Amino acid sequence: MTDTSTLPPPTHGIAGWPFGTARGGLARPASLPDGRPWPRIRVITVTRHGTDPGGSVASVLRQEYPDVRHDLLPPGSGRAAVERMLADPTIDHLLWLGAGDLLAPGALTALALEAALTGAAAVAGLRVLYDDAVRALDAPAAMVEPGDGAFAGSAILWARDALSTHALLDADGALQAAAAWSALGEARRVIIGRPVLLHGLAVAPIPTGDLSIVSLTGTGTQGGAGVAQRRLADALALAGHRVTEVALSTRPEAAEWTDTFPQAEAAIAAAAPDLVLAGNLHGATRSLDIVGRLARRGPVGLVLHDLFPLTGRCCHPRDCGRALAGCDAACPTPDEYPQLASDRIASMHVRKRAVLAGPAGPWLLANSDWTLLRARELAPPGAIAERIRLAFPTAVFRPGDRAALRLRLGLPPGDVLILVSAVIVDGPDKGFSDLRAALQAVTRPGVGVVAIGRLDDPTKLGVPNLFAPGLIADEKTLAAWYGACDVHVTASRHETLGQTPIEAGLCGVPTLAYRVSGLTSSVIDGVSGRLVPVRPGALAEALTALVEDGDARARLGAFARITLESRHSPAAAALSLDAVFRRRGLRDATLRPTFAPAMLGHFPFAAALQKGAVGTVPAASPPLVRRLRRAKQMVLGRRMPLFVRRCLYLAGTLRRSAP
Known part of the structure; x- marks a missing residue:
């Protein structure tokens, strides 16, 4: 094994990697979401004369993946060894890593989890291209010519039983990746949207985004x-x-x-x-x-x-x-x-x-x-x-030190905190009555609620230990509130996707929701949270179970971060x-998608992280406006009669025509 502490610092612009600790991570769960062990991976590096594989070895070791072996094959003698691996039923996946190339932080975990969740025969990710600094990121093209050399320096996790034992290996045991990728067909391959490989450049890439x-x-x-x-x-x-x-x-x-x-x-x-x-x-x-x-x-x-x-x-x-x-x-x-x-x-x-x-x-x-x-x-x-x-800004919405976040935000350090979040918390499509019933069923001393968004009358929730910061227009601050909580819950039934479950999941906070509408995509049941049927009491029962099971929350939160970063960066x-x-x-x-170096800043292990946006929601209304809105809702509900709309239109027209 290589002693990584003796290796020189990197020059590729990623702070401390592969010789330091990545930021924003959570402990990898001991098994896959369904309880199966993590798949067994063999990493293969065909060594080349004049190329030092020490950095490649270090990057594999730093993965701390539970079941991986790294084989260094000398030139000219690797094909037979790889053919034996392809016939070995104790190996689940293989990954070819070029001598001198580096696996990005958490690459094996992200690739293996996506393979397990989708059943894909090949899972690829982004490639970081660097010389004295990061020059670009790219990903495999959707379509390639079998002889295309654009897959050089790619890191693709291949299911062993999907690879042929002939016609895909050269004499050294290296895989003809473009031919293998094309042979699988689009339905059997997946590209995740996070870096998996660092590849040194001889020539700067040519940008392909031109629309x-x-x-x-x-x-x-x-x-x-x-x-x-x-x-x-x-x-x-x-x-x-x-x-x-x-x-x-x-x-x-x-x-x-x-x-x-x-x-x-x-x-x-x-x-x-x-x-x-x-x-x-x-x-x-x-x-x-x-x-x-x-x-x-x-x-x-x-x-x-x-x-x-x-x-x-x-x-x-x-x-x-x-x-x-x-x-x-x-x-x-x-x-x-x-x-x-x-x-x-x-x-x-x-x-x-x-x-x-x-x-x-x-x-x-x-x-x-x-x-x-x-x-x-x-x-x-x-x-x-x-x-x-x-x-989603995956470097802004990321796990943090929960204790430190609570101290900073003035939240109780030892309570289980339930998060609800929406632009309008009690909006007509947010299932407010179901949400209130579920929260009232579980809140007690030691269990509190954080309600982010517009809530003109916080007493409507009817829960003790309520923290209501209101609308938060700064993504970095919003992420801090998310990361300070333990579980996110929504009672909405009408979402084309649901952004708050993804934002929460990126912060390592699982979501509980109904198994309806687009929430079935934003909440991956048993992976990034739990989905329950729409029936009386179902939300309260599931919320009670999560409040009482800290291990389950931690496990779901870790899987949420890994999966949602791969799918929604x-x-x-x-x-x-x-x-x-x-x-x-x-x-x-056939063009390989290419990204600006700034794309790397959306991942927590980058040296320079992208900053979040501000002004994402309207400013909080003054107290008088909130009181008037509550009075209007008592009389008309959330309706806006036609005569009122016409008056507002006329008033707006007159205001703009005034000198």
Whole structure:
């Protein structure tokens, strides 16, 4: 074994690695989520004359993976040894590591977990390219030519029984990776969005991101969907694309009556985009007319942060079947946001469907498996629907020292703290009554609740030991509150994905939720949290079990961090969009996706971490406004009658026309 303490410091820009301890990690659970042992891995390095494998050896040792062996094969004599490994049933996976290449922190754990969860025959990740500094990150192309040399320096975890014992090895025992990757087919291979390898460069890489993209929102990037849209734009910029952000309007009170946006449309035309990536438009308009006009000029991707594009009015049809049959004046909630006069709902639904069904209609980009199914169910025949992943700042939302975080935030050091988080905690689609019942069933001395978000009347929760910091617009501060808690719970039934379970999971905090909607993608049952059926008492029972089982919480939290970093990093999101671009002819399918060096800063072991965003949610309302809002809800609930909307529209118009 190599003594890593005697090796020189790295020059690749990753602080302390592979000769130091990675930041932001949690203890690896002793077994896989289903109780099976971690798979047995053989790492193979074919040594080369003049190349020192010491760093490679050290990087494998620093993985501290429970069942790994590293074989150094001399040139010219390795093929027979590898063929014996391919025939050995005691080996589960093999990974070829170039002499001089380094495994990134936690690479084997991340690759092995993804292989176990998906059953993939090959799992690859990002490659960090460096000389005297990090120059780029990249990932295998979706399609490659069998003789392509672009897989040199890749680290791919291969299932032993998926590799052929002939025609894939050279005389030294090295795998012809491009040929093996192509032979598997797309359904049997997975790319995770986190670094797994550090590869020294002889020549700087050529950037491959070359699209001009407009990220279009209704009124900007505040709030849940706005934040999600902004994070996608940031991920695309890190992939080398030229991204221009455009908002349709600054007049949300006019949305019900506005369908044209001359200034915004002129800004889009000036950008000459190859693609418009639109999302969360209903804050500025109740129609999709702008999408139809843009789609006639070029490709438009419409991100389904909610189901508004597929209905006559609402963002979530809930149990209403009218969206499938045709929304009309019988809509049960015309006065709920996004409001629309009843007599306009039928015609608006027809207009939306005409846009989606057009020969140049937008691509519907679904952020979860459930949303993809709903899109295909509700969209008109012929509409294109694709699956993508949302991006999250994985270096900001990361595990921290829980005791230190609690001390800093003034939270009790020894309590079990239950987290609830939403922009509007008691919003109509957040299952507030179920949430309150579950919390009241478990809170007692030693068990407290942290409620993040707008909650005009905290007493409505009816629980002792409540900590309500309100809306938090700084991602770094938000991550600290997440990381200080033990378990996150949501009673929502209507999420296209659910961002808070992913943010919490990245901080090492598992989520408890109903087994419904997009939550079945954001909460991986038994891995990043637990899902329960929608029935009275189910949430309270499961929450009680988690409150009482600290070991289960720790295990789920550790798996949550590993899995969600792999699946929802900015790189993972950019790769999912890149796959859509390739399928739709916007990108050459053989080009290797490449990222700017700053992408590395989204992973906690990097030397320079990316900073989180601020201003992600609206500022907290003054006490008077909160009291007025509570009074209005007592009289009208969350409804906004048409006459009130017209008065607000008129007031806004007069205010803007005043000198």
